[in-house]
Amino acid sequence: MEVKNEFKLSFDSRSVNESFCRLVVAAFVTPLDPTIEELTDLKTAVSEAVTNCIVHAYNDSCGKIYITGQILDDNFIKIRIKDKGLGIENVQRAMTPLFTTGSSDRSGLGFTVMQSFCDRVNVISSLGSGTTVTLIKKINGRNKW
Template identity: 50%
Template sequence: MSDKNFMTLQFASRSENEAFARVAVAAFVSQLDPTLNELTDIKTVVSEAVTNSIIHGYNNRTDGVITISTQIDEDMVHITVEDNGTGIEDLEQAKQPLYTSKPELERSGMGFTIMENFMDEVDVVTAVGIGTKIKMMKRIESKKALYN
């Protein structure tokens, strides 16, 4: 039986908190001694998920709350980013590369594509008017993770 390590962060839906979230999750995951590429992947997906919550979930309102839960289970990292925003009306459409619901912001529409390519598993649970939860998992290939 493994001894799971975890942390949870909650912060206001402000764009300046995206960098904090990215660095905090990366610092927590660094105990597994990930490669630079693995750490970069994790920082990128956290950035994408948090940015989606701020821009799409809360429509840039700063009074929302974003919760990030991160758990380490042996060599597996589980990251959940959750908001109580507007939810996603058409999840399959939102996951299409280059699709954006806010073209006026000149966004690339690659957030979900990036998350799905950088992580081993991505699961999205959303309900209109209730919010969105993005659950992501990645296996860390470092030697330290194998012996933890």
């Protein structure tokens, strides 16, 4: 698939950067004229992935988060969120609704939210090396009808 536009960014795994990366992703997809709902869904999915890097990957200490965004053919958006943290022992189990290794304030619904707001969610992880989450979402935009 042809890559029509791309950005790459790395930033510290600090919670203050959650809103920063939501805004970056929103600005990146603006030329596709997304609906408010499409934009909110994409930002929410990205937030969940970034929050996971902050909370789980680096255990509340500070590491780097790497984000790549691509606009592909037919208005498909691909966002890759990568960390070099702890990794996930069993990805399939981690993606089960309500599963969490976090404290009682975590819902265990982050991956479920990503899956319901995106067309595809792919997770690759290895213990000790880190995790890469790839989100794919088609933006139909406001000018279709």
